[in-house]
Amino acid sequence: MANKTAPDKRKTVGHRLAIIDGHLRKVxxxxxxxxxxxxxxxxxxAIQSALKNFDEEMLRQHLRVCxxxxxxxxxxxxxTKELIDIYKRL
Amino acid sequence: MANKTAPDKRKTVGHRLAIIDGHLRKVxxxxxxxxxxxxxxxxxxAIQSALKNFDEEMLRQHLRVCxxxxxxxxxxxxxTKELIDIYKRL
Amino acid sequence: MANKTAPDKRKTVGHRLAIIDGHLRKVxxxxxxxxxxxxxxxxxxAIQSALKNFDEEMLRQHLRVCxxxxxxxxxxxxxTKELIDIYKRL
Amino acid sequence: MANKTAPDKRKTVGHRLAIIDGHLRKVxxxxxxxxxxxxxxxxxxAIQSALKNFDEEMLRQHLRVCxxxxxxxxxxxxxTKELIDIYKRL
Numbered sequence: 001m002a003n004k005t006a007p008d009k010r011k012t013v014g015h016r017l018a019i020i021d022g023h024l025r026k027v028x029x030x031x032x033x034x035x036x037x038x039x040x041x042x043x044x045x046a047i048q049s050a051l052k053n054f055d056e057e058m059l060r061q062h063l064r065v066c067x068x069x070x071x072x073x074x075x076x077x078x079x080t081k082e083l084i085d086i087y088k089r090l
Numbered sequence: 091m092a093n094k095t096a097p098d099k100r101k102t103v104g105h106r107l108a109i110i111d112g113h114l115r116k117v118x119x120x121x122x123x124x125x126x127x128x129x130x131x132x133x134x135x136a137i138q139s140a141l142k143n144f145d146e147e148m149l150r151q152h153l154r155v156c157x158x159x160x161x162x163x164x165x166x167x168x169x170t171k172e173l174i175d176i177y178k179r180l
Numbered sequence: 181m182a183n184k185t186a187p188d189k190r191k192t193v194g195h196r197l198a199i200i201d202g203h204l205r206k207v208x209x210x211x212x213x214x215x216x217x218x219x220x221x222x223x224x225x226a227i228q229s230a231l232k233n234f235d236e237e238m239l240r241q242h243l244r245v246c247x248x249x250x251x252x253x254x255x256x257x258x259x260t261k262e263l264i265d266i267y268k269r270l
Numbered sequence: 271m272a273n274k275t276a277p278d279k280r281k282t283v284g285h286r287l288a289i290i291d292g293h294l295r296k297v298x299x300x301x302x303x304x305x306x307x308x309x310x311x312x313x314x315x316a317i318q319s320a321l322k323n324f325d326e327e328m329l330r331q332h333l334r335v336c337x338x339x340x341x342x343x344x345x346x347x348x349x350t351k352e353l354i355d356i357y358k359r360l
Contacts, residue, residue: 010122010124014118017117018118020114024107024111024114028107028108031100032104034100037151038156038175041152042175042179044141045145045180047141049179051137051138055135056354056358058127058131058134060350062128063346063349063350064347067337067349068341071341072341072342076334076337077334079337080333082128083333085132086131088326089132089135089139090357090360146264149263150260150264153263153264154256154260157247157251157256157259161248161251162251162252166244167244169243169247169248170240170243173239177270178236194301197301198298205291208284208287211284211287212280212284217331217332218336218352218355218356220328221328221329222355222359224324224328225325225356225359228321231317231321234314235314235315238307238310238311238314241307242307242308246307246308265308269315269319
């Protein structure tokens, strides 16, 4: 339970995801309507950018809460592995 | 009309986007259920990766069809500007 | 020979690389002197950013000159493969 | 002093940087000799990749040593700010 997303954060990030979902629906419509490839790519890149900002918000919360607590509990190996794993996928 | 996504490609890329949409719905559910931040970030990074692959497919088609035609029509400045713009947003 | 970097461009991009080289020497010195890890990472990230800008300049020239010429010669498959290859490594 | 790069790590990462320096010198030579743009871009992308791996190594050490210590000292705000800053520049 201690690892769960804080309830007060859920609403904010949930709202961000709803907006991203709307943008994704727009890309699907653009493809169906045969829009210009470059416009479709721009829209898709904007979604990736929004997801990266979403990740930043999740990461900030993770560092402040979970990492702080786990480092204090001496779990530096697990924490380091998890954070490096996120870094490598970037 | 010449700039539109080829109909035969629309179905394939449309299918990709439907899968990405499913993954995004999963992220939204994870946030609502208060899943572990690191798992949420991994899922979001997977979506960004899938969108990058989608862009690659769109770009490939764009190069083969639109860029080839526009370069032959002498529009190298416009083409260059558009492609550099995609590169810069990466 | 037609594929070679234009001589007028060589000086400009060569100058950029000399600056990047200076920054890399600075990172090496920071490591030797045992500087703070975060400061070293920032400096390394700045070099990556400078190299990405250098690539953008090279790509711009490549599109205007080589891609324009090769597309006009009907080599759209080779050109597409080369550009997608650059995109995938990003 | 507590924030300094550990001496035992300095040699390893210093060696990595020496190799990267060699690759950068190769790019400079390629530009001077007017090599094919695409080959130059590939070489530059390889350097960026090597620098990202170098950062990963630095970050791993930073997490294990400095972040663990600073989180235990209750400095979660400073640590979070520094790590988010690295993330944003990616």
